[in-house]
Amino acid sequence: KINSGTLSLTMEPLSLYDLASDAVAELSALARSRDISLKAPSRGDYMVVGDPRELARVVGNLLMNAIQHSPPGSVIAVSTAHGAHGDVVLTVEDAGGGIPEADLSKVFQAGWRATTSRTPEQLWGQSPGAGLGLAIVQGIVEAHSGAITVANVAGGCRFDVRLPRHEVTA
Numbered sequence: 397k398i399n400s401g402t403l404s405l406t407m408e409p410l411s412l413y414d415l416a417s418d419a420v421a422e423l424s425a426l427a428r429s430r431d432i433s434l435k436a437p438s439r440g441d442y443m444v445v446g447d448p449r450e451l452a453r454v455v456g457n458l459l460m461n462a463i464q465h466s467p468p469g470s471v472i473a474v475s476t477a478h479g480a481h482g483d484v485v486l487t488v489e490d491a492g493g494g495i496p497e498a499d500l501s502k503v504f505q506a507g508w509r510a511t512t513s514r515t516p517e518q519l520w521g522q523s524p525g526a527g528l529g530l531a532i533v534q535g536i537v538e539a540h541s542g543a544i545t546v547a548n549v550a551g552g553c554r555f556d557v558r559l560p561r562h563e564v565t566a
Contacts, residue, residue, distance in 0.1 A: 403539050405447040409562050412476045412484055413441045415448065419455040420474055423463065431468035434459065440476045442484035443562040450536045451559075457529045458488040458555050465492030466552070479558055483542070486557040494548035503546055506531040533557075 420436040427434045444451075455474070462472045470491035479485045495503060537544045542559040 416474045423459050433471045435473040437476045444559045445562045446540045454533050457533050462490035466490045483558045484561045489554040491552040494553050504530050504534040
């Protein structure tokens with residue numbers, strides 16, 4: 397649906413903080429089972445106009461990837477902030493060791509996976525997927541007139557989702 401332009405979005409004003417906090421709450425038990433801490437945004441109730449279900453899918457996919465690639469004892473932090481261009485930014489930062497520099501430009505391509513194996517081992521008794529998660533995330537973000545970027549940071553990587561800010565009028 398994303399690639400064909402038939403993705404139907406139900407747009408409404410929503411809190412980026414609530415969206416991120418709900419996703420952290422939903423995945424906290426899974427993270428704890430792997431001895432990983434999820435840190436929800438501590439402040440900043442930034443508003444966007446978007447499809448709550450699809451944007452929840454974005455945050456959930458980013459958190460699942462972070463959980464899959466982070467070692468036990470690490471922290472995955474989610475934050476929200478004002479962007480530099482009248483937008484808002486949702487950030488997911490992990491401690492999964494980062495992504496090889498040569499692969500950074502490939503992470504949003506359909507079918508790309510961090511592993512070179514075509515049939516990687518199962519994770520938590522489930523298939524690791526077909527390598528579509530980040531391509532779907534990018535498509536949803538772009539359908540919301542936003543952008544997503546990835547960068548390596550000390551010990552891990554950081555995904556920034558930029559969305560147009562919704563100005564609340566009185």
